[in-house]
Amino acid sequence: MDLSAFERDNAVNCLLDSAVPAACRSEPCSLGIDEAGRGPVLGPMVYGICYCPVDRQGDLEALKVADSKTLTEAQREQLFEKLGAAKDFVGWVLHILSPNYISTSMQRRAKYNLNALSHDTAIGLIQRALDSGVQVAKVFVDTVGPAEKYQEKLKQHFPDLEVTVKPKADSLFPVVSAASICAKVARDRVVKNWRFLEDLEDADLDYGSGYPNDPKTKEWLTQNLDPVFGYPQFVRFSWSTAQVILESKAVPVCWDDTEDDAAQKNAQSLLSYFARKETSSKRPPHRFFHERKLKTVTSL
CATH class of the missing domain: 3.30.420.10 (Ribonuclease H-like superfamily/Ribonuclease H)
Structure with a gap:
């Protein structure tokens, strides 16, 4: 095979x-x-x-x-x-x-x-x-x-x-x-033998059975979620287990044509992800940035 x-x-x-x-x-x-x-x-x-x-x-x-x-x-x-x-x-x-x-x-x-x-x-x-x-x-x-x-x-x-x-x-x-x-x-x-395109070199690759009700799998999903780009391609992001974690941990996106204005005002903007932070994140940059040779700058 x-x-x-x-x-x-x-x-x-x-x-x-x-x-x-x-x-x-x-x-x-x-x-x-x-x-x-x-x-x-x-x-x-x-x-x-x-x-x-x-x-x-x-x-x-x-x-x-x-x-x-x-x-x-x-x-x-x-x-x-x-x-x-x-x-x-x-x-x-x-x-x-x-x-x-x-x-x-x-x-x-x-x-x-x-x-x-x-x-x-x-x-x-x-x-x-x-x-x-x-x-x-x-x-x-x-x-x-x-x-x-x-x-x-x-x-x-x-x-x-x-x-x-x-x-x-x-x-x-x-x-x-x-x-x-x-x-x-x-x-x-x-x-x-899964080949991760994402940078998961320091991540724990012990993800349990892979079934939604496995606590180890849920923990792995939480730890390997990028707040903007979501999950590695190894994850079926349409599964309800993944969706629940996305809704609670990822940065929400507000569309201009949303009918729920109140929800849009209360939701955190995606731009906040790129705002300057006092403490640096330990998470490595997503491969999106590496592929496009993008780097974070603090001033222009």
């Missing part, structure tokens, strides 16, 4: 494909879909598909694949290596969705929530497999939202395929378990 393209620019999404086995181009195949990292406020979400010939499902099951959440990191890595060694009948595709893309998508003017984003990503991955020559016959999906509605949506896009959407599909169907393992391994590797 070569993640170098995403690691070079983790602000944009990235697609990764294995080679398509010859058997998958000539025989009817089962395809499973699952994701990793839906809930965390930190890091990307990774959607994965795994496919193999219908007649080789027993061989896939013999690899002892299981729901990735029930496995240790070492077990997932070992099983991913086994899937790679079974390249004569197993293939996969991964779509890494950057935190920046997730948040900007969810904050569009037109409503586009995480469920819709997940559905569209899954549809795109199925289509990619078909375009790559995989003879997809059956699709198994771990549900996002109501299973019946999701299944009907997929059937409308792919009327010739047999589609099954069920809760806990990653523990019911080996091909979905395999997809779950591929997605989780990719996310774990990306998060572990």
